[in-house]
Amino acid sequence: MSLRSTAKRWTYLTHRWLGIGGCLLMLLWFVSGMVMLFVGYPKLTPAERLAPLPALVDARGWQALSVLPEAVRQAPERVVLTTLRGEPAYVVRSGANVGAWSAHTGQALPPVSAQLAEVSAAQFAGGPAFVGAMPLDEDRWTHSRALDPHRPLYRVGVGGAQPGDVYVSSRTGEVVLDAPRLQQRWNYVGAWLHWLYFLRMQSEDPVWTWTVIVLSALCTVAAISGVVVGIWRWRFRGQYRSGSKTPYQEPWMRWHHLIGLMASAFVFTWIFSGLMSMNPLGVFSSSRASLDVARYQGVVPVDAGVIAQPAALLAAVHTPRFVPVEIQWRRIGGELFAVVLDGNADSRVVRERGGALQVSTAFGAEWLRGRVAAMSEARLRGFTILQAPDAYFYPRAAEAMNGAAVRRFPVAMADFDDAEATRVYVDLATGDPLLTLGKRERAGRWLFSFLHSWDLPAMLRQHSARLVVLLLLSLAGTALCATATVIGYRRLRMTLRHKRRHAHHARSQRVDTATSNSAIATPTKAAMRPK
Template structure:
């Protein structure tokens, strides 16, 4: 009995002092989480980026890809080759084998020179036509540009636009492309949302171990505070009978009483949200793939610097025009050793320009055709290259499920296309890996083994309530989340009041 009493006393003290440490931060997490439900972290989605590009014209365009590749350090090692538009003019954008990015003028074949203020302003005016542009200098990184995807483009040019949304644009110093748009309202809301929720005031670089471990430790303390609070709340609640005060709770004082009641009502929810926040940091790599990761290079079977379809730009655009597809971007790709072109239009629709196998086999030379998607058999053949393990099964998803689904644009995953249908391939490897293959692009959309699928539940589900049925509920899901978050906020607010009292008492004793 004495041992049980000491244990309960220890749990009570742990809850008291971890609560004192974490109560205000947990209140801020609930408040900022509600903001994030409606105001997403600034991002430039593929649809937004493509909507601002002009259609590629086949008349007078363009030099061939080989001429553009000649500007690369090692043409055969180029891992990405895209024909797009920068400042309204067609350019090739190349990603070298070492990740360096460069642009080549697709009209005259000249390598793009350094991107300065003049070029940045010109690019901004094309992106937001009709608005005055004000150059704000360069930044290596700020609160909106922590993403590793920006690394090859740093420093970033910053341009403020006088449009109705007071948009701030970030442009690449390597190519001049617009990488991010951040309207003023979105920036302001994010100070109360993602910037606060993710403790980005403590983050100084894209990969910041100090920030990572700070968030992990604080989240772990929050988990301990919530768990010990649940135990204390249950132990002190009279499920049978009442205390002398006539209540189920022993506390007479209002804040203590409501903290107890709110803890019983929302404590488990708070525990789940804080635990899933901790899981989002993948502490100690617990959700890392246990075996070999899918090999995207093997899946492709070649690089665009080595393998390219034998068709000119004008001929490819003519085929697409005949199909009624207005391409704004062409990307040279390889799938299972077969080169092809991926075309995108201003609405983020896609087409594939690929060799017509029938004409080649008939000895008629290489003819090309426009495809809306790859056949499943072609994808499955390439999928056998992804892992050394045998393919265990495959199926076509025509609807979203718990592991493949699309989030709202304000979500941190809002820029992911997640098209349907998609081909799911499962492997007989140690981690029972699943991959999702996009037939409209020939891309590996996602891959996850057993541990990563567990992470999907312990982080994404517990934190965001993002099962497809929940997401389809729309405003009802949002209303429920706001209501529950208000309960968690009220619980944290009562804890903050109690914590402040405890600190004042401790200060008086120390004085």
Template structure:
């Protein structure tokens, strides 16, 4: 036992000399991240910048395009706006995106160039471009895997309430990321610093991943060992000769000791949860496969002939008091439908009924259930309709790391009897599978998101009170780290003198 204690003392002392600097940066940047997120373009922001679709500009029918785009069960077809007019975006599985004019049905040849990128950026911002900054494959703000299909990316600096750098897809000509200058500056003190992105050079970077894992593990050992040392050195019965329960007389040592006792448990949990965010060794990954989205959609067996004319669909939506900016052709177990969005990110469903079109705001659960049963070759253990968020399916503010994830209500929740005990959430307003979590992923939700962000729906509703508590605890972490830096520096100086 004596040797173990000695090792813990030594681990805390020598790990703390370097790790306290990292911990101070982590806690300070974490406070910034409460209010300034990593640059992203959320679905509401993207849709808000799109113009309403006009009937006269959507002349080309879906089946009038080159090839049969929806024969592949993984295929998607979207009618949206890019480069100053409506276009179809077609993609089969993980293949490239093909672009067709919605006016003529002809293919748009080649990648979007600088002129198209500038036009798209100006239309998105509603302000003039200040300059074209060229193309990049990837930079500090564009590590997300979702951008891979759009690379290389054009960069355009635009004017507005504040200058912003807009990233435009070379595949579609659409703006895919918005990075205002003030957000970029704050991110150097926030997410970019917090995630050590100065060490990351590509979207999949194993070297960066293992550096963060190793540093987080060292920080966890440092914090946990500090809690042990602090408890061992505190006199719960009696006092030291100084009259204090702490043996330390020097102010920095005393503040470090007392601060560690007060905040050490929170420090340990936060740093440990940061380690869990990296999913070390794939410990939280699903073991037996993801939901079978091809079976859920079965687009290849769907008959879209009743939904082939976009102008007719736009007219039906407008007749229902809905101004669409984007249409997507989808299917549920072979049943075709069009999902429409407006500029406010509201949605409608259009189906072909007889010789007419029906517009409604949601699916009924019994209509979703047959398609949902195809997601896994297993029975359903539980099925319920959510009218409010639960501990796994909930919405975050836009600044949060997962703030752009769609989380619509009402939602159909199904828990399958597959080997992973997977829980699936389907948005009844869109028919989209918004979330699927295996048992291991649900454990990761508690060990990362909850411990790191305190993000249960009840705590999120506390709003400013939750923020105030998190900031107070972060200040406690900064106190412990800052005093540790001073103590470590003084020890190194003494060693140097010797």
């Protein structure tokens, strides 16, 4: 057999048996993918988190930042004044640690009990919280690594406009996730099924990770071998004896061939991009940290003065159209700023100058440029203010996988002249670095996000047309996998029947042979008579 014939044979066998093994899984991926176009995995968006918070109005008697313990004030990642358990409180996060202190007394708040978790959940949901908050470390809706500082969590059933479950931090009493019951039900045939979360035991689960990677890789091989086989079997010139360009006359095989030729490119790219979503072997992670956020933040400033006084800040920003619900302190370039937010996620930037507070809606671009340049030792080769989405920084709907990520405009885009060609997007409204990309992350954006979601800003603007096209292509992929499932079932049934028939034939031959040997070995009575 020639090398070409051998390669063809193995291509056919690869597609046949990988298709039989993976057709049902790919069918589930396409069906659940269509559900995910409308219903996403449970997450808490910034707007959802801020909307239920009560207004911060009467700050008389509230303590300043200096009331916090010295160790906490040394290098906090973020200090937030919000409402916890019905009272104003400071929430301080530093790395994987998070804690809460009373704004009235400056004392650390006591551990969160089930009853306090129910109070927080009821305030968030705007309806009753059912008694019996359940402590848990992790369940099917709380695999996100962002929840790790808050574990264990309390799961509280709530009523109201969207009955379901609310998850409350055991460290601070904040609501960190909501999962409406209707969303949960759809997720069983949506994201939970699509991501094979029934195999995932914890937020960091290498067994689940590699299971998904291996299954996705095998299905990718099945898809690409199917493309090759489909092209081989199609008569581009002439016809088969049946008068058709496809050799298959049996309906299921015929439809599988025809649908495969029409939708094979889409099926392959979707399965392949699903594999890329797992970032196998870290191929889309930059080899080294190219930016130093600590340099951007600068030295720890003195948290004294009027900028550290909640009452002064609230008086400076409060208007009939802007009612604060949260204050966030952050440092940039060694200077302390306050970012005040209202229930609509609108914000104001407050800075102190000569003992007076100055309020603006955003940081100045030129001032921010100098601070952003300190992020890296490499030269800052570009600094642009974007007023609209580009190919890498763009908002997504809440149901999308990254729907909770902050993507607002204007935003500063800074490019560094380092080995990774690092780009960072900095929010002008808060000063937060929102997205950092190196060469590898940019490649992942195209090989995963674009191929899997068709999420170029121009496509996202044509929401209805994009949705219709994705649904039609998904239906084609579903039909292709459904025909493969039927063909695979028939092939397996035929193979098993053949093996049973072969085994039965072998047994029959052994019985016949044994009978013949017995007849030869046993003398007849006539032969035994003496002559």
